Amino acid sequence: MKDARHTPPGGLRRFVRDNGLSLAFGLGFLLSLAGQAVAGHAEFNNRLVAEELQPVGFGGYLLTSDFAVDVTENWQSEYLQFFLYVFGTVWLLQRGSPESKELDKAGPETDRQQRVGAYARADSPRWAAVGGLRQTWFSRSLGTVMGVVFLLSWLAQSVTGVAAYNEEHLRELQAPIGWTAYLTAADFWDRTLQNWQSELLAVGSMAILSVYLRQRGSPESKPVGAAHTSTGVEG
Template sequence: MKRFLTLNALGLAFGALFLATLGAQAVAGWHSFNDQQVAAQVGTIGLGDYVVSTDYAVAVAENWQSEFLQFLLYLLATVWLLQQGSPESKQLDKAGLESDEDQMVGEHARPDSPAWARASGWRRHVYGTSLALVMGTIFVCSWLVQSVAGWAAYDEQRLQDLRDPVDWAAYVTSADFWERTLQNWQSEFLAVGAMAVFSIYLRQRGSSQSKPTGAPHAATGIEG
C-alpha cells in the first residue's frame, strides 16, 4: 500500500482535492442558492435537491469546459509553437510532429512501448493523438452540459421575472451565456501564458514544471 501511494501520490492528492472542493462547492452553492430563494420569498431546497439542480450543474460544467479547453489548446499549440527559455516549450529544433524515431513509434518502438505505438495505420495515428481526442471530447461534453443546464436555469429565472422563455439556440448566442463562458476562458489563457513566460526567469527547485535552479534563462525545453 505504501508503494502504491508513493507511486501514485500526485494523482491521488489532486483527486482528493478535487472531491473535497467539489463537495465544498456544493455546500457553499446550496447556501447561496437558498439565500437567494429567501430574498425572492420562495421556498428553500435541501442539499440533495441542489446537487441535481441546473444551478449546480452549470456552475460545475462551465469550469470543467474551460479547463479542458485550456489543456486541449495547449497540447495542440505546443506541437508547433515555441517559447525560448521556457520549460513548457519543446526544444527550438523540435517544432512539429517530429520523426518516428524521436517519437519511438513503428520500427523505432522500444520493447516496452505501448502496443499501439508499435502498430501501423489508423491505430498509431489514433494513439498518437489520443490525449487531445480525450481532452477535446470532455471539453465538448462539458460545454454541452453547461449550455443545457445554463439554458434551463436562464429560462427558470425568466419565468420568475414573468418573461417568456427562450430556446436553446437563442440562449447559446446570448450575452448571458458568453459572458459566463468567456470569463472562464480568459482566466485560463492568462494562467497558461503566464506559466510559460514566468518559468523562463523564475524557478521552483525540484519541480518537473520548472527548469533546474541554475539553468540559463535561454535554456529551452529543460525540466528539473
C-alpha cells in the same frame, strides 16, 4: 539481515507513493466540489428567500441546473486549456521555457524521435509499434480525448445553462427561451468567456514566468542553475 530502512514500501504505501500526484489532486477536486456544493446551496437559498420562495434541501440543490451549470462551465474551460496546450505546444515554442519543446523540434517530430513503428522499443505501448489508424489515433489520443471532453462539457454547460437561465426568468415572470437562442445570449458567452480568459492567462503566465523563475525539484521548472535561455529543460 536487510536494513528495513532500505526496504521498498509495499502494498498501500507503494500505491500511494506511485500515484501521489493523481491521488492528491483527485482528493482536492472532491473536497473543492463538496465545498462548492455547500456554498452554492447557501447562496441559492439566499436568493430564493430574497424572492420570498421556499428554500430547497441540499440533495435537491445538487439536482438543480444552477449547480450543474456552475460545475460544467468550469470543467469545459479547464479541458479547453489542456486541449489547446497539448496541440499548441506541438508547433508553438517559447524560448527559455520548460513548458516549450526545444527550438529545433517544432512539429510532430520524426518516427525515430517519437519511438513509433520500426523505432518502437520493447517497453513501448503496443499501438506505438503498429501502423495504420491505430497508431495514428494513439499518436494523437491525449489531445483528442481532451478536445472531446471539452466539447461534451461545453454542451452540458449550454443545456444546464439554458435551464438555469429559464428558471431564473420564470421566477421573474419572464418568458423562457430555447436552447439555440441561448447559444447567442449574453449569459452563455459571459459564463464561457470569463472562464476562457482566466485559463489562457494562467497558461500564458506559466510559460513566460518559468523562463525567469524557478521552483527547485519541480518538473514544471528548469533546474535552479539553468540559464534563462535554456528551452525544454525540466528540473
